[in-house]
Amino acid sequence: MKTLEALPFDNRFHRLGKPFYSEVQPQGLTAPFLVCASEAAARLIDLDPQEFRRPEFTALFSGNAILPGFQPLAMVYAGHQFGFYNPQLGDGRALLLGEVTTKSGRWDLVLKGAGQTPYSRTGDGRCVLRSCIREFLCSEAMAGLGIPTTRALCVIGGEDPIFRERIEKSATLVRLARSHVRFGSFEYFHYTENDTAVKQLADAVIAEHHPSLSEAKDKYLQFFSAVIKRTASMIAHWQAAGFCHGVMNTDNMSIVGETFDYGPFAFLDDYDPTYVCNRSDEKGRYAFGQQPEIGYTNLSALGLALSAFITEAEIREALAAYAPAYTQAYAALMRKKLGLAHTIKNEASLPEQESDQALCDALLALMDFNGVDYTILFRRLSDYEIDTKASPALRALFLDGESFESWLVKYNRRLKAQALSDAERQAGMKAVNPLYILRNHLAQAAIEKAEQEKDFSEVDKLLKLLTRPFDEQPGMAAYAEAPPSWAKSLPLSCSS
Ligand code: AMP
Ligand code: MG
Secondary structure: OOOOOOEEEHHHHOOOOOHEEEEOOOOOOOOOEEEOHHHHHHHHHEEEEHHOOOOOHHHHHOOOOOOOOOOOOOOOEEEEEEEEEEEEOOOOEEEEEEEEEOOEEOOOOEEEEOOOOOOOOOOOOHHHOHHHHHHHHHHHHHOOOOOOOOOEEEEEEEEEEEEEOOOOEEEEEEEEEEOEEEEHHHHHHOOOOOOOHHHHHHHHHHHHHHHHHHOOOHHHHHEEEEEEEEEEHHHHHHHOOOOOOOOOHHHHOOOOEEOOOOOOOOOOOOOOOOOOEEEOOOOOOHHHHHHHHHHHHHHHHHHHHHOOOOOOOOHHHHHHHHHHHHHHHHHHHHHHOOOOOOOOHHHHHOOOOOOOHHHHHHHHHHHHHOOOHHHHHHHHHOOOOOOOOHHHHHHHOOHHHHHHHHHHHHHHHHHOOOOOOOHHHHHHOOOOOOOOOOOOHHHHHHHHHHHHHOOHHEEEEHHHHOOOOOOOOOOOHHHHOOOOOHHHOEOOOOOO
16 A cells, blocks of 8 residues: 555556647645545555545645646547537546556546636536535445446545535545546547547557457457447446436547446436436436437447548447347346346246346336336345245335236246245345445435535445445445435436
């Protein structure tokens, strides 16, 4: 474990040169203070968590100081936002401070909220405490759930007022990620007719993330196919966990398939494919059930951006692999959630129409119709014992209990056709069906305490809880409950 000063930097992105970024020095916060920090994230970069308590830590990650190894820069990119191409985006309020190399690979260290950059447009370059706490908790919660994601090292608060829909508190967040290259990074160079830069960027990403492809003749096609696979898998994880991203613009799509840019995200309360978490998304473009489709649309935009190096026919063929990759990944995750083993003792005993997919679809349809809490249903189902009736707690989730009992008969038949014991299946299900998720009202309670009383204990409590979302933790039963009805499926503002 290292001190801040001993972190080893190797800034490859900086070496790519000028067309890719602008050098910008961070502008610090007034009277900064530590809000929260993640020990698990610190360990990823070999940083000793004891360092959190040093004033140098707060100074550094509020943008008030820099280390000798830092080469701060704002990356340039473009992107399709809500279906429309925006030719000029770029980091308006985030700086890549440097890249830390460790045994586990290379991590970008990005400081969010440290002032304006040449890409800020009309923005102030700042972040509000509320959205930093949300990104911090959700990044670490997603990691706890085993979903590919960027990570959050810490949030630092400041005394500067920030003008949004109301006056809010300022903060910075330090994000760790395998890469900050987005689909929109390639689009920017493609649409500015700089194929040399598209190639240079693709080569850099291939060298870093797909080194085995570096010598391949069709390396750009293989690279594109790899991004398709990773994106399909990431979105399958979102759908299985009930995670709604909220702003799936191509500038928020990571080239390494990590969940990226936490804005008005939400976890589903009641299962509802039409749920839209982003209040500004009036047409429901990024509704929960649309996410897999949008993944395809975004990958098509990336394909177009790479079209100087891959033929149209190859792009189409590569894209055709997206739907099966997604379907397969999603089906595998849902089988695990339902405790359905791949090997069945006697397949012939199951009617054709009772395929695992049909079983899963039927349950989701019932949940949709009955407004059943997605997370709670799967956790309670994890306690089901073969050849018994549904427990009262499980049955009570459905207004139409009879339809659920009929579904359960089929489920029971399917479970009996596999060789797993109840105990084995239940343990397997509880390892993938979380007891605790970051519901909006839980995050909101922690934010209000932080904003009003400068009390960050609730943030720490949630961090600890969500790092181990599958394990029952003493005294935390209230955190596993359904939200109060006023807090259900609240749409969130994009303004952060
Ligand atoms: P997002 O919706 O967070 O992905 O942001 C879209 C674009 O707006 C990105 O280029 C951001 O850097 C930029 N942006 C968002 N908020 C601000 C802000 N307060 N100041 C400057 N730029 C911002
Ligand atoms: Mg963004």
